[in-house]
Amino acid sequence: MNNGRIENIGTFDTLADVLLKSIKRQDSQEDVKKAEVKEMPTKKHERMLSIVSVASSIGKEFTEVEQNIQEEVEKGQLSFSMYIQYYRTGASICLLVCMLLLFLIAQVFSNGCDLWVAHWTNGETANAANNTKYTVNVSSAKSNEINNIENSYDFIESQKNYIYIYTIFIAGSIILTTARSLLFYQVCMNASKGLHNKMFSNVLKAPMRFFNTNPSGRILNRFSRDIGAVDEILPKATIDAITAFLVMLGILMMVFIVTPWMILPAVILGILFYFFRRVYLSSAQDIKRIEGVNRAPVFSHISATLYGMSTIRSSKAEEMVIHEFDSLQDQHTGSWFMFLACSGALGFYLDCISLAFLILVTFQFLIMETNSGMSGNIGLVVSSSMILIGMLQLGVRQTTEVSSNMTSVERVMQYTKVEKEEELNPEATEKPKNWPSAGKIAFKNTYLRYAPEDPPALKSLNIVIQPGEKIGIVGRTGAGKSTLISSLFRLAPIDGTIAIDDIDTSTVSLEHLRSNISIIPQEPILFSASIRYNLDPFNKVSDDVIWQALNDVELKDTIESLDQKVCEGGSNFSAGQRQLVCLARAIIRNNKILVMDEATANVDPHTDSLIQTTIRENFKDCTVLTIAHRLNTIMDCDKVLVMDSGKAVEFEAPHRLLQLPGGFFTKMVEKTGPAMEAQLRQIAKIAYKLED
Structure with missing residues (x-):
């Protein structure tokens, strides 16, 4: 399926062969194009091809369009200063x-x-x-040297x-x-x-x-x-x-x-x-x-x-x-x-x-x-x-x-x-105490560029998120959802202002800023260490707090001991369990701002429901930003932010947005089908009435 249309149909083996032949055909066409380019006399530089590493989910939108720069190679002889x-x-x-x-x-x-x-x-x-009794004929030159050596026997x-x-x-x-x-x-x-x-x-x-x-x-x-x-x-x-x-x-x-x-x-x-x-x-x-x-x-x-x-x-x-x-x-x-x-x-x-x-x-x-x-x-x-x-x-x-x-x-x-x-942000040195205490986030005319020569990936963003609000962020691929999260963590140069609790984040040290915002990424990150280290790497809380967090995410019965080892990449846990460990880590951090970057995209419905329930119970006083993969996970949010081409096109409660015929959010809900659309509208309506 592609954009609602059937592209191919058949058995798995048949489709696999068709796909492989298509890939090989594309490779051969690219080789022909490269050969033609090399023959052109006006072409001075060849495009460097390299294999791109798998990037984190936060920067994935950028890596899809970013070209790898050619590796810097020195020329000439090494200088003595080296x-x-x-x-x-x-x-x-x-x-x-x-x-x-x-x-x-x-x-x-x-x-x-x-x-x-x-x-x-x-x-x-x-x-x-x-000392010999025999006569030895030597040259005069040798005799002189022998005489010199004889004199040396005075001290030997x-x-x-x-x-x-x-x-x-x-x-x-x-x-x-x-x-x-x-x-x-x-x-x-x-x-x-x-x-x-x-x-x-x-x-x-x-x-x-x-x-x-x-x-x-x-x-x-x-x-x-x-x-x-x-x-x-x-x-x-x-x-x-x-x-x-x-x-x-x-x-x-x-x-x-x-x-x-x-x-x-x-x-x-x-x-x-x-x-x-x-x-x-x-x-x-x-x-x-x-x-x-x-x-x-x-x-x-x-x-x-x-x-x-x-x-x-x-x-x-x-x-x-x-x-x-x-x-x-x-x-x-x-x-x-x-x-x-x-x-x-x-x-x-x-x-x-x-x-x-x-x-x-x-x-x-x-x-x-x-x-x-x-x-x-x-x-x-x-x-x-x-x-x-x-x-x-x-x-x-x-x-x-x-x-x-x-x-x-x-x-x-x-x-x-x-x-x-730090050299890109020399003025970011402040470390305010007990910050953030409320969780208010304000974007004022915010622009984000991944490189000075690139067009802005985030354009003229002006929104205010009140303390404790649950915000769902939606939009098609490349709309700027993850870019917005990148701007919050200041992962790229920013123009404009992003204020948290009325403090401009450009004046706060990056370490202090990022340590006070929790994130649950789409791809959970676990270290090859103990469970205790994965949940509390800086030893700031007691074991009782860690066990309580594991109990909140229903992993207490799965973990035998806090010293239990986690294999490389968390391979001894399922994808859902790894995501729950990341959620337990966020519970222990207890920050006022939580970011979920499509955290439930790769988990089963039961784990998805467990994560949503845990967030409602443990982060009810926190500001939560959720990048949605499934619309049903954000229909009960306080507000929905719809992104398109790096701009915020809609920002309101889900029920109110669904009252706008032809709106961006309305079109997204309609594409899910009549049955799912009715269910989503009902969830949004109930959540809106409860809020009132």
């Missing part, structure tokens, strides 16, 4: 300077071990040359001194290296916690437009993959890179001490190394950013698929959904493979650079006759240069890994700069 912000989040400048000195001192002790072993070896060689009296000094270097290297690693990981842990907490705080306080324009997968991507990279990959890659370059620096210093002329080829090779690294980073960072952007739709698709699993299976659309997922996964895998290919190419060129340096170092001892021809020096330089190959490969790989994973820090930083609701 590194400073990251480490400043984890430690103070003084601690960072101390950590840097600790790295340098630890490396000095580590290289001191190698230098001392070389000195020890040369000393033993010189001692053996002096025995071989034990060599062992003692070597032990000091080894112990210092172990202790300082361990200390620097622990300190560095602690700084990184503090930085990761700080970034996560700041991002989490900003997202929680972000305006609703942020959630309406960013799919859930995009937000989950920041909190899962990006935070995971900052937690696990980035610290290890960073300390490996720092260690590798300190080791390389120490090796080069030892080579320069033994053979000073090697400074020139080292500088040339260093320039080549810098050139290859820069070429790699210019593409690798952008590829890494693209990989992060391509990952978000995968999360969104999985989230949407899990939420709509029953619909997908009933429509037999599994193959279509699998095809969509494979396409998204192929895009992500392609960008990830490109990143790995770039890393492999960089490793090959670095191996060539390292091999060239090793050849120069080795053959210079064979070609040139220098003062560095002692066996200890030769062994030290050659073995260190061989280590240099692995260190250079590791160091550059890890530095590029650091630069690539710093894009995760960059993406997290973007969400730490999200504008907060």
Whole structure:
């Protein structure tokens, strides 16, 4: 059925096949249109398609028409300030300077071990040359160095001194290296916690437009993959890179001490190394950013698929959904493979650079006759240069890994700069006591825009709701019913005035405003915690009050204990029971204003009747706003507000509105059919007489 007309008729299997073919036909037509658009030379930008997360019922009218904005992607190389912000989040400048000195001192002790072993070896060689009975022909250069070594025996009296000094270097290297690693990981842990907490705080306080324009997968991507990279990959890659370059620096210093002329080829090779690294980073960072952007739709698709699993299976659309997922996964895998290919190419060129340096170092001892021809020096330089190959490969790989994973820090930083609701309403700071005490609500020339460039979704609203009145809000889809509730909670920028008990809500802090208005949404929200936490998360009431609220909604016999666990999403309760738990929560809050956003739309008639009865008994002195899904639930209200295109077109008692032939509310009642119309008119008439 559609608008009172029969569109299709047949068995379930037949209709399911027809619906699935229709969906596939629409998809193929959209693909053809996209191909035609791509061929147009004047078209510069393509429309970005993304899967929209399931929004809350309060903002559903907005999300139906709101387009998801394209994800912000930085370009070019990462600025040095990004590194400073990251480490400043984890430690103070003084601690960072101390950590840097600790790295340098630890490396000095580590290289001191190698230098001392070389000195020890040369000393033993010189001692053996002096004590041997055989004549050893050595060059004059070597003889001079042997004489210098003999003079050093003035303060090295025995071989034990060599062992003692070597032990000091080894112990210092172990202790300082361990200390620097622990300190560095602690700084990184503090930085990761700080970034996560700041991002989490900003997202929680972000305006609703942020959630309406960013799919859930995009937000989950920041909190899962990006935070995971900052937690696990980035610290290890960073300390490996720092260690590798300190080791390389120490090796080069030892080579320069033994053979000073090697400074020139080292500088040339260093320039080549810098050139290859820069070429790699210019593409690798952008590829890494693209990989992060391509990952978000995968999360969104999985989230949407899990939420709509029953619909997908009933429509037999599994193959279509699998095809969509494979396409998204192929895009992500392609960008990830490109990143790995770039890393492999960089490793090959670095191996060539390292091999060239090793050849120069080795053959210079064979070609040139220098003062560095002692066996200890030769062994030290050659073995260190061989280590240099692995260190250079590791160091550059890890530095590029650091630069690539710093894009995760960059993406997290973007969400730490999200504008907060408090910043949009800096003057909203008041927290009046015992407010609201009556529940009077006045809308004065109120306009609401979800975005400054959008037309108003709520237009020139001027109504006054007296304390204790029960108001039913009706209208077709998109008429502005939920938008009116959004304005009451100030979920979007508002022009005009909304006053509660003669206090302008724009001057009241958002936390104080929202905590003093109760709401029962269409989709009940339960936390994965105990019953007590779901009903009283701030521990403000006693257990007796909680049990009384459960008794009011007839759930006392169902709940075994207040410590009973609620599964994820309240899956261990039926839809009606979840709605009753939300109603019990509102009873405990005992606020003067209650909002019901189509709370009985998805429950059975018995639960609907129970909810209506409970509201009449427990909220008789409160102002109740009910967005109606079934007209019979609001026919006994004090007044009915009819919305159309964001405007209030009718606002009066139901019985009086039904006396207007051709009125908006009258037409809505007439569309229910003659029998239901007569019943609704009778309910409205009885309620009107009782009120009089």
